[in-house]
Structures are given as structure tokens and as C-alpha cells.
Amino acid sequence: MIELTWDDKKCTSPNECRRCLDVCPQGVFGIYARDGRKPGKAASNWAIAPMYLNLCTGCEICDETCPEGAITVRVAAQGATRRTWRKHVGAEL
Amino acid sequence: MCEFCVQHGEGKKWYLEAKNYSRELMNEERKRFSTEFFEKFDETTIQQLGALSKLMAADEAAARRLFPSIIAQAKKDHYGQVVPIEEVDQILDMSLSVVRVPCVCRSTLRGYREARFCFGVTAPGSAFMDATLAPYPDWSSSIEELTTEEAKKAIQKLDRNGLVHTVWTFGTPYIGGICNCTVNECLALKTRTRLGLPMFFKAEYVAAIDWDECNGCRDCMKSCNFGAINYSAYVDKCSVNQIQCYGCGVCRAECPRDAISLRDRNAVPALANEW
Numbered sequence: 001m002i003e004l005t006w007d008d009k010k011c012t013s014p015n016e017c018r019r020c021l022d023v024c025p026q027g028v029f030g031i032y033a034r035d036g037r038k039p040g041k042a043a044s045n046w047a048i049a050p051m052y053l054n055l056c057t058g059c060e061i062c063d064e065t066c067p068e069g070a071i072t073v074r075v076a077a078q079g080a081t082r083r084t085w086r087k088h089v090g091a092e093l
Numbered sequence: 094m095c096e097f098c099v100q101h102g103e104g105k106k107w108y109l110e111a112k113n114y115s116r117e118l119m120n121e122e123r124k125r126f127s128t129e130f131f132e133k134f135d136e137t138t139i140q141q142l143g144a145l146s147k148l149m150a151a152d153e154a155a156a157r158r159l160f161p162s163i164i165a166q167a168k169k170d171h172y173g174q175v176v177p178i179e180e181v182d183q184i185l186d187m188s189l190s191v192v193r194v195p196c197v198c199r200s201t202l203r204g205y206r207e208a209r210f211c212f213g214v215t216a217p218g219s220a221f222m223d224a225t226l227a228p229y230p231d232w233s234s235s236i237e238e239l240t241t242e243e244a245k246k247a248i249q250k251l252d253r254n255g256l257v258h259t260v261w262t263f264g265t266p267y268i269g270g271i272c273n274c275t276v277n278e279c280l281a282l283k284t285r286t287r288l289g290l291p292m293f294f295k296a297e298y299v300a301a302i303d304w305d306e307c308n309g310c311r312d313c314m315k316s317c318n319f320g321a322i323n324y325s326a327y328v329d330k331c332s333v334n335q336i337q338c339y340g341c342g343v344c345r346a347e348c349p350r351d352a353i354s355l356r357d358r359n360a361v362p363a364l365a366n367e368w
Contacts, residue, residue, distance in 0.1 A: 021202065022203060027277055027283065031204045036133060037229050041230070042229070049143055050143055050146065051138070051201075051202070053143070053147050053150050054153075054288070083147075
């Protein structure tokens with residue numbers, strides 16, 4: 001099992017950092033605004049979420065790259081195919 | 094012909110029919126759909142694709158059983174087709190007004206907010222992409238009006254850089270935009286090639302490499318987003334896998350021998366249903 005965990009408290013400025021979005025070789029992640037845009041109001045309160053979780057290989061490049069340690073990868077067994085995504089307190093999706 | 098040509102083109106290419114860009118099609122329902130499409134793009138795509146990909150990871154067969162209904166809905170709301178650069182030029186020659194805007198796929202997949210690869214097109218005197226995006230501060234300063242010539246030059250350059258041109262409906266058959274895609278940066282291309290869920294048609298064409306002209310340099314392979322070009326080392330020649338090919342035509346610009354051409358997909362018997 002490959003378990004990805006994203007810590008909302010440690011991921012302080014995803015819209016400025018964006019490193020996990022860039023470095024993941026499979027492009028697993030996406031970014032969305034929890035406070036959505038409205039006419040006259042820009043989107044804000046950004047969060048990272050997986051768009052292509054089934055493409056995750058468990059390579060851990062996201063874990064190695066994240067400067068805040070907000071993404072961690074735990075691989076429970078070799079040849080893992082089951083992938084999960086957990087968020088710590090504060091995230092919603 | 095793809096089913097849109099049959100339904101919305103009277104047997105001709107639907108994306109070359111002026112009526113599919115006309116303001117008569119822009120009714121309240123399409124306006125509402127388009128506004129919500131852009132306003133909630135990141136939230137919607139992450140929720141829907143996120144859920145689908147999680148299901149694929151857990152139970153691929155169950156996920157695939159959902160594909161036909163997802164595709165059927167997308168064909169009504171927002172579906173695309175690959176078009177080669179000559180047809181992009183023909184579309185722009187229909188004297189549509191053109192705006193260039195940041196690509197919403199890239200903003201969601203990578204957080205790039207100024208990746209200005211997307212071109213809104215609409216009948217002269219009416220407004221679509223600009224009117225839809227203008228109320229939002231995220232985009233209002235990035236909407237750039239272009240002349241037809243400027244847009245053609247910009248997209249021709251993207252073609253030489255190997256980007257795939259796609260037209261998109263906002264309430265089929267109304268065409269609101271032309272985007273320029275890569276497999277990693279476009280949700281539609283990525284979702285089709287990696288998940289097998291087609292949210293657009295291949296082009297009305299398929300590429301072919303002239304055997305005599307080909308010198309085996311393999312430059313064409315560099316630009317193919319779909320892995321549709323194969324190399325035979327023994328004879329030092331490339332060939333196009335027609336079943337993989339999407340007919341985008343960007344390989345042609347790479348070939349130093351002009352050995353690649355686009356053929357009518359409908360004239361190849363086994364490809365007539367390969368969309």
C-alpha cells in the first residue's frame with residue numbers, strides 16, 4: 001500500500017511554492033482554491049489534492065522535494081498497488 | 094467523419110462551419126454553463142478526476158463502467174477535437190474575434206497562472222471567453238485581444254514547438270476556444286492517454302511518413318505527444334502507428350525532409366471508427 005499524507009498546516013503557500021506539482025514525474029497532484037472565485041473576488045485558500053492518484057508509483061520524489069515536509073509517502077509493502085491519500089487537520093477534500 | 098460532423102456539420106467538418114461559432118448559439122443555458130465551468134474549474138476537475146482516479150486505483154473495472162455515461166455527458170457539455178494547424182488557420186480566417194487567456198488546465202495541474210496557451214474565438218461583435226472571464230480578478234488582467242494574424246502567428250509557433258491544437262465546445266456544438274496542449278499539461282490529453290477516458294475526438298486525419306524520403310533522423314519522434322511514431326533500426330526509418338496517431342500533424346514541422354503528410358482518416362477503412 002502506498003499512503004500519501006498531506007499536512008495542511010505545513011503546506012503554507014502551495015500557490016507560490018508549487019514544487020510537488022512540478023516535480024512529480026506522474027503529475028499526480030493538482031491545486032484548487034478552497035475559497036472559490038466569485039465575480040470581483042479572487043480565488044484563495046489554496047490546497048494540494050491528488051488528481052491522478054492511480055498514477056502514483058510511490059517513488060517518494062514529492063516527499064524528498066517538499067521544503068516544508070508537508071507531503072510524506074509511506075510504502076507498506078513492495079509491489080504496492082493500493083494508494084491512499086490522507087489529509088491532516090484543516091483540509092477538506 | 095466524427096459524429097459531430099454528422100450531427101453538427103451536415104457531413105462537413107463541424108469546426109469549419111461558421112454557425113458553430115455564431116452568437117445565435119450563445120443562449121442563457123450556455124452562458125450559465127460556461128460561467129460555472131470557469132468559476133469552479135479547479136474545484137470541479139479535482140473533485141471529479143480525483144474521485145475517478147481513486148476508484149481506478151481501488152477497482153479499475155468499476156471505474157471503467159462509469160466511462161460511457163461520463164463521455165455521453167461531456168459530449169453534450171464540453172468536448173473537443175484535435176485539429177491540425179491548417180485548420181486552425183481556416184478557423185481564424187472565419188474572421189472571428191480572438192482573445193488569448195491563461196489555460197485553466199495548466200493552472201489546476203501545475204499552478205501556472207500565466208500559461209497563455211488558450212485562445213477564445215467567437216463570431217465578430219459578440220464576446221465569449223473575454224466576457225466569461227472578465228468578472229474574475231484571477232483572469233481579468235490576463236485577457237489579451239489579438240488580431241487574426243497575431244493569433245495565427247502565435248499558434249503556428251506553438252505548432253513548431255509540438256503543441257497539439259484542440260477546439261472545445263461550451264454546450265455542443267458551440268465552439269468557444271482553441272487550446273494548445275501537451276500530454277502532461279492538458280487534462281483532456283492526459284486523461285485520455287493515461288486513464289483511457291476520451292474527452293475529445295482525434296483529428297479527421299492520420300499521419301504517414303514517406304518511406305523513400307525518410308532518413309531515419311527520428312526528429313519527428315521528439316514531438317509526438319502520443320508515442321505514435323516508431324523507428325526500425327535495421328532499415329533506419331520511422332513509421333507512424335496509425336492506430337495510436339491522433340492526426341495532430343505537429344510531427345511534420347520537425348521533419349527535415351518534409352517526409353510526413355496528413356491523410357484523411359475517413360479514407361482509411363480500419364480507422365473510420367477510431368476517434
